[in-house]
Amino acid sequence: MRIAVLADSDTRWKWGALTAHRIAPDDSDIRLDGYLLRGRATPTARQLDEVGIRADTLREVTGVEFLRTMTRATGDAAEGTGADEPYDIVVLALVGGGVQAMLHGLRSAWGSRTDRPVVVTGYVGVVYEKLADGLLLRHGADLVLANSRQDAERFRAVYEGVGADASSVTEVALPFLGGADYTGEHDPYTVVFAAQPSVPENRRDRTYLLNRLIQHARLHPEREVLLKLRSKPGEHTTHIEELPYQKLAQKTDLPANFRLVYGNMGEVLDRTDLLVTVSSTAALESLHRRIPTVVLTDLGIREALGNHHFVGSGCLASWNQLDEGHQPTPDPEWVARQGVAADGAYETAFDAARERITKLLGAEALPPLAPYYTPVTAPGYLPGILARHHLGPDGAPLPGAPAADKEPSPVRQIVRRAARGAYRHGVQRVAPVIRRMGEL
Structure with a gap:
């Protein structure tokens, strides 16, 4: 079985690749081809290595390049993959706008073909904002995965509420849950704060959280206190991080039992006695392993922070x-309603998705993809989403869209890296200064 995963960040690559393995029929020999959507959050080699998920092939593409590859891969071998069969499943691990653009692009690319791949999408973690917007941008995939019973109920209610087909909503769980159950305190007792790139977003609140973490380390010198970071300065993940904790910590005298750590969250949880966060999905990973877990209320319980999800x-x-x-x-x-399944039911969490995919793959014909948003239902919204990915209102590539016939030249690659670095510098250095000047 051949599966393609298109992802736009390190966390979405992790979700997409692991989901691909979870939803494939049990008896499948999987070939996984990864495609990284070129943009501000395209993962670096270090981030990919930290995620630790290997693909048979992995390359960076634009949206139009991906669509052209999918056109060739429907009925013919995908160029450059070394395989002889078309894709069976395509996983879109993207932000909502990216999913919507690719759904329309794939509909245009595949035309009236009925032997197309099964298209799957979903969310990386907790859905605590833009529920209707994000869901309707994902509508049109064959499966829209919900990470819990609660999410599945909410997703269906939104689709049915606007008169859209809700049959695509399929309850699963987060694909990266796992690891050994917590059995007791480590030596030394270890407290881990799971940082988030954009929550909270202002300097005052982030400085407050850092200072409280440091204060906890000083109050408990017998404990090891770790600040678990998602990315290094200059890197981006799913969300933009304007004020990295590393930068804030440089101005502070840190106690000996306080450290900044990177790496795979699962490996960090192996030595964790208390997981603390504002609203990170790491809390669900921790709860799944029965590790004591705290969601902070210091900054209030607010929708903007996402911790209202844990009420x-x-x-x-x-x-x-x-x-x-x-x-x-x-x-x-x-906990049970969140798909955490600490009772062992996690082993069957993806059964419904596998059964649905097996049924779709065995069907004589699949209908064209049918997103809720069309030029008729959203004429003032959809064209802008498609244009950001160089697609016209009909989903076809616009004139002048980048070709996918060859790899970019070394000079073009250098220019691209420089432009990406300039963008990240602007986000993390220039933008905060301008914002402070505007508050004077």
């Missing part, structure tokens, strides 16, 4: 409580 979890607490030794007790019913 009822039993995990909400403040640094004041943690400093005094508080131990959270998660609510079993809440």
Whole structure:
């Protein structure tokens, strides 16, 4: 079985590649071809190595290049992959606008063909904002994966509420849950704060959280306190990080038992006794392994922070409580509704998706992709989304769109890296200065 995954960041590549392995029929011998969408968050070699998921092929493409490859891969071998068969499954691991553009692009590329691949999409983690917007941008895929029972119910309600077909919504779980259950305290006892690139977003709140973490380390010198970071300065992940914690920490005298760490979250959780975060998906990974987990309330319980998602979890607490030794007790019913499945049911979490895909692959014909947004239903919204990916209102590439016939020259690659670096410098250095000047 051949599966293509198109991802636009390191976290979405992790989700897409692991999802591909989870949803493939049990008896399948998988060939995985990875495509990294060129943009501000295209993962670096270090980020890919940290994710640790290998593909049979992996290359960087524009949206139009991917669509042209998919055109050749429907009925013919994909150029440059070394394979002789068309794709069976295409996983779109992108932001909502990217998914919508690729759905229209694939519909145009495949035309009336009925032997097309099964198209799958979904979310990397907790869905706590832009629910309707993000969902409708993903509508049109054969499977829209929901990471929990709660999400599946919400997704269907949105689709049915606008008169869209909700049959694509398929309940699964986060594909990267796993690891050994927590069995007791380590030596030394280890507290891990899972940082997020964009939550909170302002300097005051991020400095506050960093200072409280450092204060906790000083109050408990017998503990090891780790600040788990997603990316290094200059790198981007799913969200833009204007104020990296590394930069803030440079101005602080750090205690000996405090460290900044990178690496695979699963490996960090192997030595964690207490996971602390504002609203990171790492909290669900931690709960899945029965590790004591706290979602902070210091900055309030607010939709903008995403920690409102954890209301009822039993995990909400403040640094004041943690400093005094508080131990959270998660609510079993809440945990079960989040697809965490600490009771072992995770092994069957992807059965429904595999059954649906097997049925679609065995069908005599698949209908054309049918997104809810069309030039009729969203004439003032859809064209702009498609144009950002060099696609016209009908999903076909616009004149002048980049070709996919050959790899860019060395000079073009250098220019591209320089432009990407300039963009990241602007986000992390120039933009905050301009924002502060505007507040004067």
